[in-house]
Amino acid sequence: MAKLVLAAGVPHPPRLVREMQDAPGQLRGEALFKQVAGYFEAAAPDVIIELDSDHFVNFFYANVPAFCVGIAEESEGPEEIWVPMPHYVVKGDVKMGKGLLGYGLKSNFDLAAAEELRLDHSMMVPLHFLNPNMEIPVIPLYVNGFAAPTPTARRTFSLGRMVRKFVEQWEGDQRVAILASGCFAMDVGGPLRGWTDDNWVGTVTDLLENGKYETLARRATAQRMADAGNNSTELLNWIGLTGAVGDTKPLFVENDGGSGYAVWELEGGRK
Amino acid sequence: MSVYLLNKILYLLDNDADFRKRIKEDPEGTVKSFPLTGDEIEALILGDVGTLYQMGVHTFFLNHLGRYEMFGVNRDNYLERIRSHMEYDPRFELGAMPLQYVPKES
Numbered sequence: 001m002a003k004l005v006l007a008a009g010v011p012h013p014p015r016l017v018r019e020m021q022d023a024p025g026q027l028r029g030e031a032l033f034k035q036v037a038g039y040f041e042a043a044a045p046d047v048i049i050e051l052d053s054d055h056f057v058n059f060f061y062a063n064v065p066a067f068c069v070g071i072a073e074e075s076e077g078p079e080e081i082w083v084p085m086p087h088y089v090v091k092g093d094v095k096m097g098k099g100l101l102g103y104g105l106k107s108n109f110d111l112a113a114a115e116e117l118r119l120d121h122s123m124m125v126p127l128h129f130l131n132p133n134m135e136i137p138v139i140p141l142y143v144n145g146f147a148a149p150t151p152t153a154r155r156t157f158s159l160g161r162m163v164r165k166f167v168e169q170w171e172g173d174q175r176v177a178i179l180a181s182g183c184f185a186m187d188v189g190g191p192l193r194g195w196t197d198d199n200w201v202g203t204v205t206d207l208l209e210n211g212k213y214e215t216l217a218r219r220a221t222a223q224r225m226a227d228a229g230n231n232s233t234e235l236l237n238w239i240g241l242t243g244a245v246g247d248t249k250p251l252f253v254e255n256d257g258g259s260g261y262a263v264w265e266l267e268g269g270r271k
Numbered sequence: 272m273s274v275y276l277l278n279k280i281l282y283l284l285d286n287d288a289d290f291r292k293r294i295k296e297d298p299e300g301t302v303k304s305f306p307l308t309g310d311e312i313e314a315l316i317l318g319d320v321g322t323l324y325q326m327g328v329h330t331f332f333l334n335h336l337g338r339y340e341m342f343g344v345n346r347d348n349y350l351e352r353i354r355s356h357m358e359y360d361p362r363f364e365l366g367a368m369p370l371q372y373v374p375k376e377s
Contacts, residue, residue: 018372056331060282061275080285082338084372118286146331189334191324191354194366230330 002096002170005269006043007245008036009180009238011259012052012125018084032254032261033129039251039263040130044271045177047093048131048138049100049163050123051237052181053145055080057120064147065112067159069104070140071097077119085128090119093137096170100139103166109159114142122234126181136177143240145182145233153220156236157213160243167244175271180241182234185258190230196258197228204235208262211249213242229258274327276305277315281332284339288376291339298342318342321355338371346371 013019013029020030057079059065072092078085097113104111123140131138141163144150151159160178167176184204185197207216217239225233238260245264253262280302283290294301302315314322318341320333330353336342337349344352346368354363 015369015372056282056329057286061278081288081376082371082373146329188331189337189349190330191350191357192360192362192365193350193368195362 002167002172002174002176003268004164004167004178004244004266005175006039006045006177006266007179007241007264008039008130008177009182009241009260009262010036010126010130011183011256011261012122012181013259014080014083014121014125016125017086017128028256029259032256036261036263037129039265039269040177042270043177043265044175045136046174047096048127048136048177048179049141050126050138050179050181051141051143051160051240052123053234053237054142055120055122055146058114058118058142059144059147061147064144065142066144066151067104067109068112068114068142069097069101070117070142071101071113072115072117075117075119075140078121078124079118080121083121083124085121085125088124088127088134090124090127090131090134091137093139096172096174097139099170100141100163100166103169104162107162107165109162122181126179130179141240143236145236148222150222150233150236152222153217153225153236153239156240157217157243160240162243163240164244164246175268178241178244180237182237183231183258184235184238184255184260185228186231187229188231192229195229197232200224200228200232201255201258201260204238204260205253205255208238208242208250208253208260211247213239213245216242273305273307273311276307277311277323277326277328278332280305280315281328281335284341285335291376294341295339316342318344318352319355320344320349320352321357324353325356337368338373
């Protein structure tokens with residue numbers, strides 16, 4: 001049986017890779033990404049399931065699924081020309097991705113599926129740090145975080161629980177990492193750019209640290225997340241992740257101006 | 272009202288290199304090739320981010336106007352423009368738009 005060995009949440013600052021070149025060793029984001037990367041190296045996962053919200057690069061209002069599994073052989077990104085970082089080809093895991101799709105549908109999650117993907121910075125920045133040379137296959141699991149109305153936090157939490165059950169019954173023997181991409185609270189391109197809802201960041205941090213995941217899913221209403229800034233519904237990806245970690249508490253939760261970083265080591269988390 | 276099309280134009284600006292070339296070469300003509308209302312056309316070609324925001328255009332798409340410096344919008348005037356129809360909020364004093372790294376295209 002496959003096994004979930006590691007869970008981690010990180011943000012995806014689109015200019016971090018470039019900013020690190022300009023100020024090496026000086027940015028907190030660089031240090032935190034390296035800290036999380038150490039756990040990925042130690043866990044040596046065979047596959048990464050990445051929860052992420054597309055930023056209108058793969059999807060547009062013409063068709064926005066609430067939840068979508070990527071089942072492409074391989075995909076490329078980041079596709080935005082304004083993201084100063086290397087362009088990568090990322091391998092998928094079609095067999096396991098289709099397994100997740102089928103298991104999800106049987107479990108009454110009406111998942112969409114995509115056999116061709118355009119990966120944006122929100123998918124790629126975490127992988128740049130945590131998946132060196134893109135050697136580990138990635139199953140993208142998209143959660144609509146930006147084209148309101150979005151799925152509820154409670155439903156997204158249940159989705160994460162389903163993902164855990166799927167992994168544990170999967171016929172392969174893969175070591176699986178689940179990765180959530182997104183901030184706790186931020187405004188990007190909105191009128192409150194530069195402001196951070198420290199109150200909400202504190203609440204999210206506290207609930208994560210104490211393993212109160214269902215409370216977080218209840219409190220993260222669409223309105224509360226929107227009040228925390230136009231980018232803050234990305235928290236859904238974190239909430240999906242907490243559905244998968246069970247009762248395990250995180251090893252640490254840090255935040256850098258509203259951008260959260262956390263790691264959960266699950267049973268057998270070090271190879 | 273076709274907020275959908277306004278979003279679409281800005282989506283294409285970011286995601287479709289041929290469209291980006293076309294709208295940069297002929298901004299007004301390209302916008303007018305879409306079935307928008309007069310108010311919508313005017314708001315877009317004037318770079319009136321505040322009105323577009325009130326119309327409901329997604330902030331991620333509005334952000335592309337400053338990023339690609341379309342219709343007179345840039346990093347320095349973006350926030351002032353998007354707030355133009357809003358009551359003053361002390362949070363406005365915080366932050367600024369980040370430096371962008373958009374490569375030059377032929």
